[in-house]
Amino acid sequence: MSGCKHMNDGAPEEEHEVVVVGAGPAGSMTALSAADRGLDVLLIDRNPEIGVPVRCAEGVSQEIEKYIKIDSRCICSRIKGFITNGPEGTRLIVSASDDLAGYVLDRRVFDKALAHEAARAGAEVRVKSRACGILKSDGGGRVRGVYVNAGGEELRILADVVVAADGVESRVARWAGIDTRLRLEDIATCAQYLMCDIDVERDYCEQYFGWEIAPAGYAWVFPKGEHCANVGIGIGGNLSTDNHRAIDFLNAFVRDKFPDGKIIAEMFGAVPLSGPVYRTVTSGLLLVGDAARHVNPFSGGGIQEAIQGGQIAGEVIARAVREKDCTARRLREYERRWWKEFGRTLYAGLKVKNYMLGLPQPEFNRLFRSLNGELKLSEYTERALMKEIAKKNPKMMLSMLIRTLKG
Numbered sequence: 444m445s446g447c448k449h450m451n452d453g454a455p456e457e458e459h460e461v462v463v464v465g466a467g468p469a470g471s472m473t474a475l476s477a478a479d480r481g482l483d484v485l486l487i488d489r490n491p492e493i494g495v496p497v498r499c500a501e502g503v504s505q506e507i508e509k510y511i512k513i514d515s516r517c518i519c520s521r522i523k524g525f526i527t528n529g530p531e532g533t534r535l536i537v538s539a540s541d542d543l544a545g546y547v548l549d550r551r552v553f554d555k556a557l558a559h560e561a562a563r564a565g566a567e568v569r570v571k572s573r574a575c576g577i578l579k580s581d582g583g584g585r586v587r588g589v590y591v592n593a594g595g596e597e598l599r600i601l602a603d604v605v606v607a608a609d610g611v612e613s614r615v616a617r618w619a620g621i622d623t624r625l626r627l628e629d630i631a632t633c634a635q636y637l638m639c640d641i642d643v644e645r646d647y648c649e650q651y652f653g654w655e656i657a658p659a660g661y662a663w664v665f666p667k668g669e670h671c672a673n674v675g676i677g678i679g680g681n682l683s684t685d686n687h688r689a690i691d692f693l694n695a696f697v698r699d700k701f702p703d704g705k706i707i708a709e710m711f712g713a714v715p716l717s718g719p720v721y722r723t724v725t726s727g728l729l730l731v732g733d734a735a736r737h738v739n740p741f742s743g744g745g746i747q748e749a750i751q752g753g754q755i756a757g758e759v760i761a762r763a764v765r766e767k768d769c770t771a772r773r774l775r776e777y778e779r780r781w782w783k784e785f786g787r788t789l790y791a792g793l794k795v796k797n798y799m800l801g802l803p804q805p806e807f808n809r810l811f812r813s814l815n816g817e818l819k820l821s822e823y824t825e826r827a828l829m830k831e832i833a834k835k836n837p838k839m840m841l842s843m844l845i846r847t848l849k850g
Contacts (some may be wrong), residue, residue, distance in 0.1 A: 454590070454597045459485040459567075462589055462602040463616050464574045464724075468492045469732025469749035470608030472511070478564035482764055486558065487568050489573035492605040494554030498712030499746070500635065500665050500673050502648055504545040506824050507747045510754055518546045518551040518646020519667040523646040524823070529811025530653045536816075539823040547665045547673070548746075569593065575606065577618045577728075586619050586727035603769050604760050605728045608753075611715045613734035619725055619830055623734065627681035629658050629717035630712060634689040635675030635770040637708035641701040643672045647725065651696070652811065653704050658682045659800055662696050674701065677714060677743055679800075705827055718793030719786050723755065724774040733757050737781070741792030748785050755780045788826050795829055810836060 463474045466488035474486040474785035490496075502522070538544065562568045573779045576590035578599060588601040607615035611630075629711065643649070643666050649781045651662040659679025666672045676693040683689065690711070697704065715736045723730040731752045733735070738745035759777040763769045802810065813835050820827050 454599045456599040458601040459481045459483045461606065461760055462600050462605050463608055464589060465608035465610060465693040466558050467554060467608060467732060468557060468742060468746055469753045471487050471561050472750050472753025473606050473608060473756045474566040474674045475561040475564050476754045477760050478561060478566040482761055484566040486561055486568045488570050493558045493570060497550045497710050497731055499550055499664050500675055501548045501550050501748045502545060502665050502729065504824060505543050507750060508827035510750045514556055517548050517556055522546060522557045522648055526644060526647045526649045528649060530808045533811045535814040535821060537818045537828060540819050540821045544823040547667055551565035551688055568648035569577040574587035574615055577615065584726060592658050603764050606756065607728060607730045609734055611713050611733040616730050619728045621722060621725060625715055625717055628679055630642045630680035631714040631716055632680050632683045632689045633677040633712050633714060634693045635673055635710040636706045638674050638701060638704040638706055638814050639671045641670055641672060641704035646712040656696060689758060702726050714738060716796065719789050724780055727769050727775055729756055729777055734806040739789055739792040741829060742825055751784055752781050757806050791829055
């Protein structure tokens with residue numbers, strides 16, 4: 444049940460009001476939000492450097508600036524919109540009416556900056572500190588802290604609330620009794636290269652759809668400056684087999700599109716595409732980010748939801764700690780609020796994804812033909828884009844409505 448070799452009650456002990464496990468955007472934002480409200484917060488990360496390794500295409504909508512100011516040092520490219528390349532050569536160009544749809548970030552810089560902001564707000568930040576088990580109350584009904592291996596030394600860290608921000612595989616949540624397992628079809632396995640010496644659209648992110656390119660997924664090209672880009676592919680986890688892995692499809696894509704490009708970095712990871720389907724709190728514990736499945740299944744993006752969810756989590760935790768009530772019932776305010784803020788959008792994204800994956804190839808091609816052309820959005824958000832897609836495809840709207848009523 445844990446990764447601690449000598450987990451025992453004799454380990455050195457310390458106490459904080461909140462301990463956040465994982466210093467990605469969701470974890471750091473939770474730490475920042477809670478520390479800003481005067482709580483004693485410890486933010487730990489197992490890696491020696493925050494922001495490394497990068498497991499993300501690094502694109503965000505401008506909408507994120509409603510929740511956090513992005514330092515210009517974190518921005519690699521300012522994006523006017525997306526170009527979606529479908530089967531049969533169809534092309535949908537979606538642009539923001541004000542010519543700023545979003546950014547391609549440098550996640551190494553962005554993640555460090557966010558952790559730094561949490562530290563400035565009063566949180567203590569520690570790297571090379573791996574959670575390896577959880578502490579529970581004598582009755583076993585409530586999480587009371589975590590066991591941590593910090594550079595070979597094991598510690599017992601007590602906390603009023605533990606925040607599981609440890610990613611898609613969240614061991615912290617599993618140790619607490621929350622089932623975080625995913626079916627293979629609810630995971631995208633991803634491979635990405637940072638490439639240079641390639642010709643790309645400087646002002647647009649590009650996506651490529653087609654089962655021969657990326658089965659149950661898509662390829663992407665996100666510009667990161669002059670003649671550089673993140674080039675990646677995500678495929679359905681249930682379709683990944685020997686010689687048909689994400690890396691195999693990526694290599695084929697790169698040979699076709701950028702045969703003379705230079706690969707200067709490789710990244711691999713998994714993205715949860717299940718939608719928000721299980722509980723995200725229990726007594727003394729709260730889940731954020733990928734651990735909470737706060738990723739839009741339609742796009743695979745989750746940075747903005749990580750920031751929104753972390754902000755909400757910090758606010759709820761602060762009130763719960765002050766009220767000396769960190770029970771599951773009290774922490775469910777977090778679930779109600781994230782569902783109201785962005786949960787419905789994630790659920791809609793799941794419906795759109797499932798609809799598209801269920802289409803026979805001729806219908807799939809017909810869907811992209813209906814989208815061929817240009818589209819300007821006054822509100823450049825995933826919600827607005829999904830609405831426009833649905834408007835152009837009344838059959839899709841009807842099908843999703845029927846499935847929702849049946850389900």
